Structure formats: C-alpha cells, structure tokens
Amino acid sequence: MAKQRLTELEGAVLTEIGHRGNDTSFKVRRAFERSPSSSWSGSAGAVYPAIARLVDAGLIATAPGDTRRKTRLLSLTEAGLAALEAWFSDPLAACSIGADPFRLRAGLWETLPAGRRSEVIAAMITTVRAEMAKLKGRDDLDPVERIGNDLAQMQQEMRLGWLIRTKTGRMSGCL
Amino acid sequence: MAKQRLTELEGAVLTEIGHRGNDTSFKVRRAFERSPSSSWSGSAGAVYPAIARLVDAGLIATAPGDTRRKTRLLSLTEAGLAALEAWFSDPLAACSIGADPFRLRAGLWETLPAGRRSEVIAAMITTVRAEMAKLKGRDDLDPVERIGNDLAQMQQEMRLGWLIRTKTGRMSGCL
DNA sequence: CCGAACATGTAACCTGTTACATGATTAC
C-alpha cells in the first residue's frame, strides 16, 4: 500500500497540492506545464497516472468538487504530508548533482576550433541572458516557488560568469 | 535512418566515445556508473540499447576488437560527429534549466517549524560539504570531464552559500 | 582455483511522451 520511495515527479505533485494551492489534477498539471524547467513536460499521461498512484498509496485524499465538471478536489492525507516531508528532507536526495544540460555540454565546447568556439560561446551567452530575463519576469510566485526561481536565477548567473571567464580567457590567449 | 534528435543519454554516449577514449560499450557503461551525477545509473538496460540505436542510426561504427572476449570497438562516424556537435551546440537545449533536486526542495524547507528547519538545513550543509569533497577528490579526469566537474563544484558552492545565508538570516530572526 | 573485474546482452516491469478523445464553461 505505502509507496517505497517517491519519484521527483511524485514529490513535486505532493508539493503542488500541499503547499501551492493547486487542488485539482488539472491545476497541478498546468503548474508543471508553466514551469520554466525543461524536465517537466506536464503531460497528462504523466500527471494523471502519478496522481492515481498517490491516491492508491493513500497519500492523496479526494473530495467531489463541481459535480457538473466532474472535478475532484485533492488534498494531502497525514501519510501524504509525512511522505512529502520525508521526501524533501532527505539530504542525499536533495544534495545530489542532478541533470544539468549545460554541465553535460560545456566541456565539449573547448574541443571546437577557436572560431567556431567563439560563435557557440556567444550564442550561449545570449541564450542564458534571455533565460535569465524570463526568470526575472515571473512575478506571480508563491513563497515556495519564489525560492526555486531565485535558485534557478543564481544558476544562470553562474553559467553566465563561467561563459564570460572562458571567453575572455581564451580570447586573450588568441590575440 | 538518421535520428531526429538525440536524448541526453545518447549525447553523453557519443561524448564518451568521441572525446573520452571509451571505445567499448562496457567502458561507456562504466563511465556512467562512476559519474557523480544521480541522473546516470549506467544500467546495462539503458546503455546497450542506446548504443544499438546509435549504431542503427549510422552515428557509431563498430570494429571487431579482442575476438575471444567478443569486444566491439566503437567509434564515431562522420554523421555521428556532426550529430554530436549539433547536440552540444544547441543553445536552447544547453541553457535550459534541467532537473535540480535541491532547487525542487529548497522552498519547502521554509515551511517547516523553526527547530526542524534548522536541523534540516544543518543536515544539508553537512551533505553538500561531503559531496563537494568528493568532487574535489576526483583527479583522473580528462579535460572534457574536468570542466563538468568544475561546474558541479560551483553549483555545490552556490548551494552552500545559499544554505548559510538562509540559516543565518533565519537564526538572527529567532534570537 | 576463486573471486573480482571485464564484457555483452535480454526480459519484465515501470514511467513518461505524444496524441487522441470527451465534454463543460467562459470571454468575445
């Protein structure tokens, strides 16, 4: 009955329901769709089955909402709240490295010939700046999401700093 | 025949073969197993089928190696090299946000009662320091992987800074 | 000789993606 360990998606679903006021499956799904992170597609085929699993595991309770639209209001059970806290308090899971597309690719840019490398680095700088502007423009965030958004901005700033250091370091060597 | 778009795993496989001297399926797999990132399991059921797909797509060429052990030596075809470069040069893919377990959880720590929150933050600080030490201890890295390792360290340093700022900020309010 | 590491793969299962299907409500 009780789930062994929550996936990232399941933890995020419990977060949406427990701390972000998204009380229907649709709102949870839409929240993922609007997330700036590329790892959340918010596809119905992922979110609805995940919620169904969590209901089966006794972590989410359902109550009838607007009956004409057959909406189901979702809330965390006590077990769900405990599972969520266990999920987000686990240091090994929280502090692990994760999947960063930038980190995965950055080493390869150095293997390019100098001209092409400058082009690619310049394109990356432009794109990081654009992504950062998007993150800064988000203003309808609750406190929980605000912190995630701040951390995402800090990561983009870190990338930008690295790109600029790399560029100037290499360029000065080429002149 | 040609693949439409490479997944992160497929791009990483081509990287291992093209720029890290891992010329057999087993070495590629072992490289993923030893990666500090939690997103690579290096499971045979992921790596071998991925390589098979890339061979089918004409991106990887195979040559017989030690025949007794039926090893196959892998190398990138011209198409494979081009696909790899397209993969790592795409700015939108490279600069997207990715899946960060820390960012996903950090907002929730603030929802804990003060005592529990201090405990959790302290545990996170300890774990981030330990992870950072592991990253610093890795010394058998080629140039491509070295850059990825540096970026991972920078991210852990960023996390540590955030944790300490959060802790002191909150603690001073509590005193 | 025996265990660890090398070397390659498969099968069952679970999860996520894409695309489809259905229908109600709201804004113009």
Added chain:
DNA sequence: GTAATCATGTAACAGGTTACATGTTCGG
C-alpha cells in the same frame, strides 16, 4: 456561435531500471 480554457482521462509507443544470464581474463 465559436474559440480558448477548464477538466479528465486513455492508448500506443519510447525509454530507463532492475534483475538475470552468459562467458572471459587476471591477480592473489
């Protein structure tokens, strides 16, 4: 009225995880 949004799901497919199966080579 009609297009967008709300609202809930399913089916086919792709991909990853776990566990298993098989055999070789090397160090002690």
